[in-house]
Amino acid sequence: MGKIVQQLISPTFEPSHTKTYELSILVGVDSFGFAVLSDQQRLLALRQYSLEGKPLSTELLEALFRKDEYLSATYRNSRLAFATPRLVMVPERLYNPDHHHVYLEGSVRLSDHDAVRADHVTSFHTCFIYAVDGRLETKVQRLCSGCRVFHLGHALLEGQRRFTNKADGVYFHLLDGHLFASVLQNETLAFFNAYPYRSAKDFVYYAMLVFEQAALSPESTPVYLSGQLVEASEIYRLLSRYLPVMEFMDSRAIFRFDLENDQEVAYQYFDLLSLSLL
Numbered sequence: 001m002g003k004i005v006q007q008l009i010s011p012t013f014e015p016s017h018t019k020t021y022e023l024s025i026l027v028g029v030d031s032f033g034f035a036v037l038s039d040q041q042r043l044l045a046l047r048q049y050s051l052e053g054k055p056l057s058t059e060l061l062e063a064l065f066r067k068d069e070y071l072s073a074t075y076r077n078s079r080l081a082f083a084t085p086r087l088v089m090v091p092e093r094l095y096n097p098d099h100h101h102v103y104l105e106g107s108v109r110l111s112d113h114d115a116v117r118a119d120h121v122t123s124f125h126t127c128f129i130y131a132v133d134g135r136l137e138t139k140v141q142r143l144c145s146g147c148r149v150f151h152l153g154h155a156l157l158e159g160q161r162r163f164t165n166k167a168d169g170v171y172f173h174l175l176d177g178h179l180f181a182s183v184l185q186n187e188t189l190a191f192f193n194a195y196p197y198r199s200a201k202d203f204v205y206y207a208m209l210v211f212e213q214a215a216l217s218p219e220s221t222p223v224y225l226s227g228q229l230v231e232a233s234e235i236y237r238l239l240s241r242y243l244p245v246m247e248f249m250d251s252r253a254i255f256r257f258d259l260e261n262d263q264e265v266a267y268q269y270f271d272l273l274s275l276s277l278l
Contacts, residue, residue: 002032002064006048008265010258014042017071024275025080025144026072026152027056027136029176035272036070042256045070046269049214057122058139065143078144081275083152083175084208085194087130092120095127103129119154123161124189150278152271153192159274160224163251169222170210170233171249174229177205183214190214207239218242224249226270 013036023045025034033048048068051060065071080183086108100116108131109117115134118127128151138148152175160171173180177198183191191214195206211218226249230235240246248267255273257264266273 002046002049002051002060005050006033006046008043008046008259010042010044012038012042012258015069015073015084018075021075022276023071023075023078023144024272025078025140025147026272027080027273028083029085029178030054031176032056032061032064033269033272034071035269035276036075037255037273040111040256041254041276042258043265043273046265046272056136060136061136061139062143075274076151078147079275080140080144080278081150081152081155081271082130082132082148083178083180083271084130084132085152085178085196086126087153087194089192090124090127090129092122095120095129100129104131117149117151119151120159121154121189124157126189144246148278150275152275153180153182153194154185155271155278156226157182157189157192158277159226159249159251160184160278161176161272162274163249163253164224167222167224169224170214171224172207172226173271174203174225174227175275176228179203181210183206183210183216185214200238203235204238208242218243221245222247225244226267228268230264233261 022037030051030053036045038044088103090103108132113133113134115137116131118129120127131152157171166184168185171182177196179195179197181193197203223243223246249270250267251270251273257265
């Protein structure tokens with residue numbers, strides 16, 4: 001069913017009150033996680049599963065919902081984000097809903113089971129157009145009635161906008177061996193892309209490529225970090241050689257935590273927390 005690699009349960013969580021709580025679910029490349037929050041933005045429960053290198057199937061998804069007591073509960077609102085790198089971005093003014101597949105055909109290989117979705121990111125006047133397994137999407141809607149579906153990038157941009165007030169800079173989010181990079185300039189979205197990496201050197205290469213493509217100075221541009229990263233990692237050590245102005249995203253201005261390590265949770269699970277803002 002997948003292996004639980006992280007679990008955080010607040011002493012204030014009340015199983016009988018889930019109908020007043022909100023559920024955020026994140027489907028990664030080889031991970032699955034969710035968070036339960038109160039209507040006062042308090043983190044009540046969080047579980048992160050490793051799929052151990054296997055893609056999420058409809059059978060596994062159903063097993064997770066059936067056996068996990070938090071997932072099988074009823075919630076006031078539910079949201080799910082797919083962390084798929086199979087995406088393109090289109091300015092909102094140029095988006096045509098009748099041409100979903102056309103936007104992806106040049107850069108993404110689509111299968112017969114794929115569904116093409118579009119997210120309108122109104123705060124940045126752009127659209128995410130991305131491919132997901134249509135079978136998974138259908139199963140989610142059946143298991144989690146009324147669940148709204150988004151792309152991870154939409155959640156990240158909303159969190160980055162809220163927590164920094166659209167501060168100019170480069171934003172790096174790490175999840176399942178992928179770097180999700182965005183650049184904000186003059187309170188607008190200048191760049192967004194996802195890169196797969198296998199090593200710290202790969203990561204730094206793509207990180208510096210973002211600076212090159214956005215024509216920014218690595219020495220003076222603020223860099224905001226979130227996701228699966230710690231200061232003791234090789235990625236952070238190498239990155240700090242090239243990018244001296246770095247800090248971790250801090251979501252504690254909005255969210256409340258009943259944890260001693262709330263600073264780490266606030267940036268490591270920035271994706272799930274930001275999803276709850278949509």
